[in-house]
Amino acid sequence: MSFIVLGPIAEDGIKVPKCSFRVPAGFPSPAADHIEKHISLDEILNIRAPHVYLISIAGDSMLGAGIFDGDLAIVDRALEAGHNDVVVALLNNEPVCKRLCKRGAQMILLSENPKYPPRYILEGDELAIWGVITNSVRRHV
Structure with a gap:
Protein backbone atom coordinates (compact mmCIF):
# COMPACT_ATOMS: atom_id res chain seq x y z
CA MET A 1 0.00 0.00 0.00
CA GLY A 7 -0.12 18.61 1.82
CA PRO A 8 -0.60 20.25 5.18
CA ILE A 9 -3.97 21.31 6.54
CA ALA A 10 -4.76 25.01 6.84
CA GLU A 11 -5.14 26.11 10.45
CA ASP A 12 -8.45 27.92 10.05
CA GLY A 13 -11.28 25.63 8.98
CA ILE A 14 -14.85 26.27 7.93
CA LYS A 15 -17.44 25.74 10.65
CA VAL A 16 -20.25 23.27 9.88
CA PRO A 17 -23.35 22.45 11.96
CA LYS A 18 -23.12 19.61 14.49
CA CYS A 19 -26.40 17.99 15.39
CA SER A 20 -27.20 16.83 18.91
CA PHE A 21 -28.35 13.35 17.90
CA ARG A 22 -26.83 10.26 16.33
CA VAL A 23 -28.20 9.49 12.89
CA PRO A 24 -29.78 6.06 12.52
CA ALA A 25 -29.18 4.23 9.28
CA GLY A 26 -32.94 4.13 8.73
CA PHE A 27 -35.34 6.97 7.99
CA PRO A 28 -33.94 10.52 8.16
CA SER A 29 -34.73 12.99 10.93
CA PRO A 30 -35.13 16.75 10.40
CA ALA A 31 -31.61 17.75 11.50
CA ALA A 32 -32.22 21.51 11.58
CA ASP A 33 -34.26 21.11 14.77
CA HIS A 34 -31.32 19.48 16.53
CA ILE A 35 -28.32 21.72 15.75
CA GLU A 36 -26.20 21.79 18.90
CA LYS A 37 -23.36 24.07 17.78
CA HIS A 38 -21.09 24.81 14.84
CA ILE A 39 -17.78 22.97 14.71
CA SER A 40 -15.02 22.44 12.19
CA LEU A 41 -13.73 19.14 10.92
CA ASP A 42 -10.20 20.12 11.91
CA GLU A 43 -11.43 20.26 15.52
CA ILE A 44 -13.08 16.83 15.28
CA LEU A 45 -10.05 15.24 13.64
CA ASN A 46 -7.58 17.08 15.92
CA ILE A 47 -5.76 18.59 12.98
Missing part, protein backbone atom coordinates in the same frame (compact mmCIF):
# COMPACT_ATOMS: atom_id res chain seq x y z
CA SER A 2 1.43 3.35 -0.97
CA PHE A 3 0.31 6.93 -0.55
CA ILE A 4 0.34 10.36 -2.15
CA VAL A 5 1.04 13.40 0.03
CA LEU A 6 -1.64 16.02 -0.50
CA ARG A 48 -3.03 21.03 13.91
CA ALA A 49 -0.85 22.36 11.11
CA PRO A 50 2.03 22.35 10.22
CA HIS A 51 2.89 18.82 11.43
CA VAL A 52 -0.35 17.23 10.20
CA TYR A 53 -0.74 16.19 6.57
CA LEU A 54 -3.35 14.56 4.37
CA ILE A 55 -2.32 11.64 2.22
CA SER A 56 -4.26 9.63 -0.32
CA ILE A 57 -4.04 5.87 0.21
CA ALA A 58 -3.45 3.51 -2.72
CA GLY A 59 -3.88 -0.25 -2.40
CA ASP A 60 -5.72 -2.85 -0.33
CA SER A 61 -3.16 -4.01 2.23
CA MET A 62 -4.79 -2.18 5.18
CA LEU A 63 -8.41 -3.27 4.72
CA GLY A 64 -8.50 -4.94 8.16
CA ALA A 65 -7.62 -1.60 9.75
CA GLY A 66 -10.51 0.07 7.93
CA ILE A 67 -8.23 1.91 5.49
CA PHE A 68 -9.29 1.43 1.88
CA ASP A 69 -7.94 2.32 -1.55
CA GLY A 70 -8.70 5.99 -2.22
CA ASP A 71 -9.19 6.95 1.45
CA LEU A 72 -7.71 10.16 2.78
CA ALA A 73 -5.56 9.58 5.83
CA ILE A 74 -4.60 12.19 8.39
CA VAL A 75 -0.95 11.81 9.38
CA ASP A 76 0.56 13.40 12.46
CA ARG A 77 4.31 13.76 12.10
CA ALA A 78 4.70 14.98 15.70
CA LEU A 79 3.56 11.68 17.24
CA GLU A 80 6.22 9.13 18.06
CA ALA A 81 5.33 5.86 16.35
CA GLY A 82 4.81 3.04 18.81
CA HIS A 83 4.02 -0.65 18.74
CA ASN A 84 0.76 -1.35 16.88
CA ASP A 85 0.41 2.15 15.40
CA VAL A 86 -0.59 2.47 11.75
CA VAL A 87 2.24 4.43 10.18
CA VAL A 88 3.24 6.06 6.94
CA ALA A 89 6.84 5.21 6.22
CA LEU A 90 9.53 5.06 3.59
CA LEU A 91 11.03 1.58 3.32
CA ASN A 92 14.10 1.66 1.08
CA ASN A 93 12.67 4.90 -0.37
CA GLU A 94 9.33 3.26 -1.21
CA PRO A 95 6.24 4.76 0.46
CA VAL A 96 4.17 2.34 2.56
CA CYS A 97 1.25 2.42 4.95
CA LYS A 98 1.51 -0.45 7.46
CA ARG A 99 1.01 -1.39 11.10
CA LEU A 100 4.25 -1.08 13.06
CA CYS A 101 5.14 -4.07 15.22
CA LYS A 102 8.08 -3.94 17.61
CA ARG A 103 9.35 -7.24 19.05
CA GLY A 104 12.42 -6.40 21.10
CA ALA A 105 14.90 -4.88 18.67
CA GLN A 106 13.05 -6.39 15.65
CA MET A 107 10.72 -4.11 13.69
CA ILE A 108 8.05 -5.55 11.42
CA LEU A 109 5.65 -3.79 9.07
CA LEU A 110 2.35 -5.66 9.01
CA SER A 111 -0.39 -5.54 6.43
CA GLU A 112 -4.00 -5.82 7.55
CA ASN A 113 -4.87 -8.08 4.64
CA PRO A 114 -3.96 -11.80 4.66
CA LYS A 115 -2.91 -11.55 0.99
CA TYR A 116 0.28 -9.75 2.08
CA PRO A 117 3.04 -11.23 4.26
CA PRO A 118 4.75 -9.37 7.12
CA ARG A 119 7.77 -7.30 6.11
CA TYR A 120 10.65 -7.79 8.56
CA ILE A 121 13.09 -4.91 8.64
CA LEU A 122 16.47 -6.47 7.92
CA GLU A 123 20.03 -5.22 8.24
CA GLY A 124 20.66 -2.97 5.26
CA ASP A 125 17.02 -1.86 4.99
CA GLU A 126 16.36 1.85 5.33
CA LEU A 127 13.20 2.61 7.30
CA ALA A 128 12.01 6.15 7.98
CA ILE A 129 8.72 6.57 9.84
CA TRP A 130 7.07 9.59 8.33
CA GLY A 131 4.12 9.82 10.71
CA VAL A 132 1.26 8.10 12.52
CA ILE A 133 -2.18 7.84 10.94
CA THR A 134 -4.71 9.24 13.40
CA ASN A 135 -7.86 9.20 11.23
CA SER A 136 -9.05 8.32 7.77
CA VAL A 137 -11.84 9.76 5.67
CA ARG A 138 -13.74 7.77 3.06
CA ARG A 139 -15.83 9.14 0.26
CA HIS A 140 -19.02 7.16 -0.43
CA VAL A 141 -20.04 8.63 -3.79
Whole structure:
Protein backbone atom coordinates (compact mmCIF):
# COMPACT_ATOMS: atom_id res chain seq x y z
CA MET A 1 0.00 0.00 0.00
CA SER A 2 1.43 3.35 -0.97
CA PHE A 3 0.31 6.93 -0.55
CA ILE A 4 0.34 10.36 -2.15
CA VAL A 5 1.04 13.40 0.03
CA LEU A 6 -1.64 16.02 -0.50
CA GLY A 7 -0.12 18.61 1.82
CA PRO A 8 -0.60 20.25 5.18
CA ILE A 9 -3.97 21.31 6.54
CA ALA A 10 -4.76 25.01 6.84
CA GLU A 11 -5.14 26.11 10.45
CA ASP A 12 -8.45 27.92 10.05
CA GLY A 13 -11.28 25.63 8.98
CA ILE A 14 -14.85 26.27 7.93
CA LYS A 15 -17.44 25.74 10.65
CA VAL A 16 -20.25 23.27 9.88
CA PRO A 17 -23.35 22.45 11.96
CA LYS A 18 -23.12 19.61 14.49
CA CYS A 19 -26.40 17.99 15.39
CA SER A 20 -27.20 16.83 18.91
CA PHE A 21 -28.35 13.35 17.90
CA ARG A 22 -26.83 10.26 16.33
CA VAL A 23 -28.20 9.49 12.89
CA PRO A 24 -29.78 6.06 12.52
CA ALA A 25 -29.18 4.23 9.28
CA GLY A 26 -32.94 4.13 8.73
CA PHE A 27 -35.34 6.97 7.99
CA PRO A 28 -33.94 10.52 8.16
CA SER A 29 -34.73 12.99 10.93
CA PRO A 30 -35.13 16.75 10.40
CA ALA A 31 -31.61 17.75 11.50
CA ALA A 32 -32.22 21.51 11.58
CA ASP A 33 -34.26 21.11 14.77
CA HIS A 34 -31.32 19.48 16.53
CA ILE A 35 -28.32 21.72 15.75
CA GLU A 36 -26.20 21.79 18.90
CA LYS A 37 -23.36 24.07 17.78
CA HIS A 38 -21.09 24.81 14.84
CA ILE A 39 -17.78 22.97 14.71
CA SER A 40 -15.02 22.44 12.19
CA LEU A 41 -13.73 19.14 10.92
CA ASP A 42 -10.20 20.12 11.91
CA GLU A 43 -11.43 20.26 15.52
CA ILE A 44 -13.08 16.83 15.28
CA LEU A 45 -10.05 15.24 13.64
CA ASN A 46 -7.58 17.08 15.92
CA ILE A 47 -5.76 18.59 12.98
CA ARG A 48 -3.03 21.03 13.91
CA ALA A 49 -0.85 22.36 11.11
CA PRO A 50 2.03 22.35 10.22
CA HIS A 51 2.89 18.82 11.43
CA VAL A 52 -0.35 17.23 10.20
CA TYR A 53 -0.74 16.19 6.57
CA LEU A 54 -3.35 14.56 4.37
CA ILE A 55 -2.32 11.64 2.22
CA SER A 56 -4.26 9.63 -0.32
CA ILE A 57 -4.04 5.87 0.21
CA ALA A 58 -3.45 3.51 -2.72
CA GLY A 59 -3.88 -0.25 -2.40
CA ASP A 60 -5.72 -2.85 -0.33
CA SER A 61 -3.16 -4.01 2.23
CA MET A 62 -4.79 -2.18 5.18
CA LEU A 63 -8.41 -3.27 4.72
CA GLY A 64 -8.50 -4.94 8.16
CA ALA A 65 -7.62 -1.60 9.75
CA GLY A 66 -10.51 0.07 7.93
CA ILE A 67 -8.23 1.91 5.49
CA PHE A 68 -9.29 1.43 1.88
CA ASP A 69 -7.94 2.32 -1.55
CA GLY A 70 -8.70 5.99 -2.22
CA ASP A 71 -9.19 6.95 1.45
CA LEU A 72 -7.71 10.16 2.78
CA ALA A 73 -5.56 9.58 5.83
CA ILE A 74 -4.60 12.19 8.39
CA VAL A 75 -0.95 11.81 9.38
CA ASP A 76 0.56 13.40 12.46
CA ARG A 77 4.31 13.76 12.10
CA ALA A 78 4.70 14.98 15.70
CA LEU A 79 3.56 11.68 17.24
CA GLU A 80 6.22 9.13 18.06
CA ALA A 81 5.33 5.86 16.35
CA GLY A 82 4.81 3.04 18.81
CA HIS A 83 4.02 -0.65 18.74
CA ASN A 84 0.76 -1.35 16.88
CA ASP A 85 0.41 2.15 15.40
CA VAL A 86 -0.59 2.47 11.75
CA VAL A 87 2.24 4.43 10.18
CA VAL A 88 3.24 6.06 6.94
CA ALA A 89 6.84 5.21 6.22
CA LEU A 90 9.53 5.06 3.59
CA LEU A 91 11.03 1.58 3.32
CA ASN A 92 14.10 1.66 1.08
CA ASN A 93 12.67 4.90 -0.37
CA GLU A 94 9.33 3.26 -1.21
CA PRO A 95 6.24 4.76 0.46
CA VAL A 96 4.17 2.34 2.56
CA CYS A 97 1.25 2.42 4.95
CA LYS A 98 1.51 -0.45 7.46
CA ARG A 99 1.01 -1.39 11.10
CA LEU A 100 4.25 -1.08 13.06
CA CYS A 101 5.14 -4.07 15.22
CA LYS A 102 8.08 -3.94 17.61
CA ARG A 103 9.35 -7.24 19.05
CA GLY A 104 12.42 -6.40 21.10
CA ALA A 105 14.90 -4.88 18.67
CA GLN A 106 13.05 -6.39 15.65
CA MET A 107 10.72 -4.11 13.69
CA ILE A 108 8.05 -5.55 11.42
CA LEU A 109 5.65 -3.79 9.07
CA LEU A 110 2.35 -5.66 9.01
CA SER A 111 -0.39 -5.54 6.43
CA GLU A 112 -4.00 -5.82 7.55
CA ASN A 113 -4.87 -8.08 4.64
CA PRO A 114 -3.96 -11.80 4.66
CA LYS A 115 -2.91 -11.55 0.99
CA TYR A 116 0.28 -9.75 2.08
CA PRO A 117 3.04 -11.23 4.26
CA PRO A 118 4.75 -9.37 7.12
CA ARG A 119 7.77 -7.30 6.11
CA TYR A 120 10.65 -7.79 8.56
CA ILE A 121 13.09 -4.91 8.64
CA LEU A 122 16.47 -6.47 7.92
CA GLU A 123 20.03 -5.22 8.24
CA GLY A 124 20.66 -2.97 5.26
CA ASP A 125 17.02 -1.86 4.99
CA GLU A 126 16.36 1.85 5.33
CA LEU A 127 13.20 2.61 7.30
CA ALA A 128 12.01 6.15 7.98
CA ILE A 129 8.72 6.57 9.84
CA TRP A 130 7.07 9.59 8.33
CA GLY A 131 4.12 9.82 10.71
CA VAL A 132 1.26 8.10 12.52
CA ILE A 133 -2.18 7.84 10.94
CA THR A 134 -4.71 9.24 13.40
CA ASN A 135 -7.86 9.20 11.23
CA SER A 136 -9.05 8.32 7.77
CA VAL A 137 -11.84 9.76 5.67
CA ARG A 138 -13.74 7.77 3.06
CA ARG A 139 -15.83 9.14 0.26
CA HIS A 140 -19.02 7.16 -0.43
CA VAL A 141 -20.04 8.63 -3.79
